Amino acid sequence: MFDFVKLWDNSFYAMAIILFLIGFWVMLTHSNLIKKVIGMNIMETAIFLFFVAIGYVNQGSAPILGREGVTFVNPLPSALILTGIVVSVSITAFALALIIKLHSYYGTVDADEIAQLRRISDDSE
Amino acid sequence: MRNIIVRVIARVIIPFIQLYGFYVVFHGHLSPGGGFAGGTIIAASLILYVLAFGLVAEEKRVPERIAQIIESLGAIVYVVIGLVGVLVGAQFLGNKIAGFPLGVPGRILSSGSILILTIAIGFKVASTMITLFNHLIEDEKEG
Amino acid sequence: MKNFVGFVVLVVIGVMLLLVVQEMPTFGDINNPVHNEVAERYLEDAVKDTGALNAVSAIITDYRAFDTLGEITVLLTAIAALLAVLRS
Incomplete structure (x- = not known):
């Protein structure tokens, strides 16, 4: 099923996929909300790595122009991924703020415990 | 903490971090x-200051007021530089075409305009980061 | 049980994504479709058009400066949302 020569040639993409899966695993299996945010950040980093790796050229140099006889990498993915990084930082800050409020309200940052507490308070009403 | x-090393290393940060901002169009x-x-140097000294x-x-003013000023400078392009009859945020x-x-x-926009972005991002961090750890102010 | 289901989901997604990866163009090839006329235009004309040596800087603050204005708005919105949550 797998063509390992091709996968070895595209090893940067494959490593980005593996990093994405690590982040996905952390988000799926941990109920601690802080760990979920860390997993989300790992997934975002995998996407950034994948996107920037698309723009690479073999023996390419950073796109600082004005030099002769140099191959430059594609500057467009690097420029576009800046937006993604800014959005990632904003979302992380907002998620942490929500977790702070949840912690001050429920006294825990564990998603399962919060669900249990909510069920108890629903039953008592 | x-x-x-930690305090002595932070005191030594913070000026160099800030100098490097300003170098990266002011050479944004060259390097x-x-x-x-x-x-x-x-912002990382200021966060290190918070972690070391409280x-x-x-x-x-x-002060938070200064950070807010710098942040708003960054956005305002960006939009004003963009409107210069409109005032001279070119497009919004034009550079060569706006003269x-x-x-x-x-x-x-x-x-x-790239240098001015880069400096505006740099100051705005620095003040935004430090404001976000300060508000996130605000509960530990008494500690 | 929860971990097992998660692992099965993870393996399925991983195999699918890796199958896509091996169909992608070879990493670092100069003839890849991503290195099209847009990137060529930016690399060739950036110094003439903007005067900046850093092509990435030229793109984010000149060719696509409106996009950067949006990024600044995102940062402002992040602070506004954070204050709205924390000070409520």
């Missing part, structure tokens, strides 16, 4: 980096 080693990267480096000491150096002098490529004072 109020260790004597790798730019407003976002340099602003984050400057939020109260940092509040005296960079900004491009200068000699490779000099610090070149590339027209």
